Amino acid sequence: MASELITLKTTGLKTDEMIINMGPQHPATHGVLRLLLTLDGEFVKHVEPVIGHLHRAQEWQGQNRTWFQYQALIDRVDYLSGMFTSWAMARSAEHIEDIKVPLRAEYYRVMVSEMNRITSHLLWLGTYLIDLGAMFGFPFYPFREREKLLDLFEAIAGQRMMFNYIRIGGVQHEAPDGWFAKLKQFTEDFPDRVDEYEAIVTENPIFLKRTKGVGRLKKSVAMDYGVTGPSLRASGVNYDLRKFKPYSVYDRLQFEVPVMEGDGDTWARYMCRIAEMRQSNEIIKQCMAQIPGGTADELREKRKACNSCGKEDCANCGGDLKLSGKKQMAGMRIKAGEGFAAVESPRGVLGCYIISNGSDKPARFRWRNPSFSNLSVLPELLVGSPIADIMAVFGSIDVILPDVDR
Amino acid sequence: MSVQVPDELKDTVTVTNVDFVVEKLSEMLSPVVSPLVSPIANWARSNSVWPLTFGTSCCAIEMMSVGMSAFDISRFGSEVFRATPRQADLIITAGTITRKMAPALITLYEQLPEPKYVIAMGACTVTGGMFNDSYSVVQGVDRIIPVDVYLPGCPPRPEGILDALLKLQQRIRTQSLEDRRKKGNSEMRPVRYVDYDTGRPMEDLIEEAKALTKEDLKA
Numbered sequence: 001m002a003s004e005l006i007t008l009k010t011t012g013l014k015t016d017e018m019i020i021n022m023g024p025q026h027p028a029t030h031g032v033l034r035l036l037l038t039l040d041g042e043f044v045k046h047v048e049p050v051i052g053h054l055h056r057a058q059e060w061q062g063q064n065r066t067w068f069q070y071q072a073l074i075d076r077v078d079y080l081s082g083m084f085t086s087w088a089m090a091r092s093a094e095h096i097e098d099i100k101v102p103l104r105a106e107y108y109r110v111m112v113s114e115m116n117r118i119t120s121h122l123l124w125l126g127t128y129l130i131d132l133g134a135m136f137g138f139p140f141y142p143f144r145e146r147e148k149l150l151d152l153f154e155a156i157a158g159q160r161m162m163f164n165y166i167r168i169g170g171v172q173h174e175a176p177d178g179w180f181a182k183l184k185q186f187t188e189d190f191p192d193r194v195d196e197y198e199a200i201v202t203e204n205p206i207f208l209k210r211t212k213g214v215g216r217l218k219k220s221v222a223m224d225y226g227v228t229g230p231s232l233r234a235s236g237v238n239y240d241l242r243k244f245k246p247y248s249v250y251d252r253l254q255f256e257v258p259v260m261e262g263d264g265d266t267w268a269r270y271m272c273r274i275a276e277m278r279q280s281n282e283i284i285k286q287c288m289a290q291i292p293g294g295t296a297d298e299l300r301e302k303r304k305a306c307n308s309c310g311k312e313d314c315a316n317c318g319g320d321l322k323l324s325g326k327k328q329m330a331g332m333r334i335k336a337g338e339g340f341a342a343v344e345s346p347r348g349v350l351g352c353y354i355i356s357n358g359s360d361k362p363a364r365f366r367w368r369n370p371s372f373s374n375l376s377v378l379p380e381l382l383v384g385s386p387i388a389d390i391m392a393v394f395g396s397i398d399v400i401l402p403d404v405d406r
Numbered sequence: 407m408s409v410q411v412p413d414e415l416k417d418t419v420t421v422t423n424v425d426f427v428v429e430k431l432s433e434m435l436s437p438v439v440s441p442l443v444s445p446i447a448n449w450a451r452s453n454s455v456w457p458l459t460f461g462t463s464c465c466a467i468e469m470m471s472v473g474m475s476a477f478d479i480s481r482f483g484s485e486v487f488r489a490t491p492r493q494a495d496l497i498i499t500a501g502t503i504t505r506k507m508a509p510a511l512i513t514l515y516e517q518l519p520e521p522k523y524v525i526a527m528g529a530c531t532v533t534g535g536m537f538n539d540s541y542s543v544v545q546g547v548d549r550i551i552p553v554d555v556y557l558p559g560c561p562p563r564p565e566g567i568l569d570a571l572l573k574l575q576q577r578i579r580t581q582s583l584e585d586r587r588k589k590g591n592s593e594m595r596p597v598r599y600v601d602y603d604t605g606r607p608m609e610d611l612i613e614e615a616k617a618l619t620k621e622d623l624k625a
Contacts, residue, residue, distance in 0.1 A: 079467065150471075
């Protein structure tokens, strides 16, 4: 792109700089982002993202809510992957108090989180194709699968998007009857569905023209800016917290982290997310096979023998088969201390830093949001590219604006 | 009442003249025609409400879902999400409106052609909801723009959006456009500057303050 800029200049055509405002109301900004573009003809010379249009003071609110109340609020930090925000906070609090999470709860966490990763990537896929101009034809396909997963979320957590399912110490509910069977059916069907998307999109000449070689993110630049998640892995850096620093039960699961070769262009980021969806599907399958106590239906049958006594030494209710290592109640406290924990969310490393003073409210709350650092690399990607590529590049790094602004 | 046009601009304002003539004609004919036409026109308008793609946060995702095959808002004639306010009839305020975003929303509302409608979607835009103590969130979008239908929930289910749309359609069918025009700016004006503590328009407060000072001066 830079070479085209030079040729434009050498032809003797005189162009003036123009400053254009894009947003905050723009159908493709996935929320409210304002971009101040300095253009030289068709080409972008400088980009300044203006953020804060969705600043809702969520960190500040964390310090004014009790632990129990704030658990319900944090799904809104990153609304496409609420499980991960809950999980980051839960892990951080568990780190402070040294709570041991029961094994069955850990498997539930991994399972619902990977489901959430799939829903997040599916939504990205649908909206990204809209951004590229495939108006309301293609998005029906990913949303079809997404609805199936949302139904499962609704059955287990009671809400389609704001789950409040992963709690400090464990998870909230046992799955209802038939949930595992439905999930199994989904995991069997899903690879075919991904093949379907790929058949439509991957080799599509228009899609290739819009994405191949556009928005190249060099490995070194990505690492300098602290880009994480699929956007980083598409640039060829093998960094995934699930492998690099396994938490929960990820060390017991067999999966590969998809890493793309070479300078990550927009197409590589697309391929990386498609591959991640397949991997997440595999992880869910393994979790369903490995979960201690078996499916919820089987466990309920077993618990009829002991009448669901809930005692610690019971073979069907206690130990690994519990759902929470900490009693959930309105006035619950976490002992004094500080903790940081991070999880690999669909957008990258999502961290949560908490200082607790032993009261029922956190003393200080701080999020490390992947979208914020991913967005900060946007000017690097856009300089020199034509104005039509802005949304193709911006969409490909998958930024969620509340995640940027908190 | 007549349109005052300077002589040098006489050639360029044909559209204004047409508007003026149409307005006069409609004023004369409306007692006869409107009982016949307006039910049909309202029925047609209510079944083709085009929303603006205005989504700030979580609710926008549910607004997207409602356009997809599982819920299919096109059954009710509203699948045409327009990206520009000049082609839209309806703003669904999907997501939190912060103080930084409020001026943009007001501009969008002003740019919508009349008749325009607003559905306040989600707890944040109805009352402030979960962010009721947040310093940066507008506590209820009805503080800045007039709202027709309130849709609570965090976020509301897609069925909820369909229900709100049906309620709005009922409202459109029972409304006459002339009553709407007569209501004028007093009830349908957007409020650009809000006193966020009391939730009242700044203009009203200034008027009150002026009235008070006048009385003081008189005394």
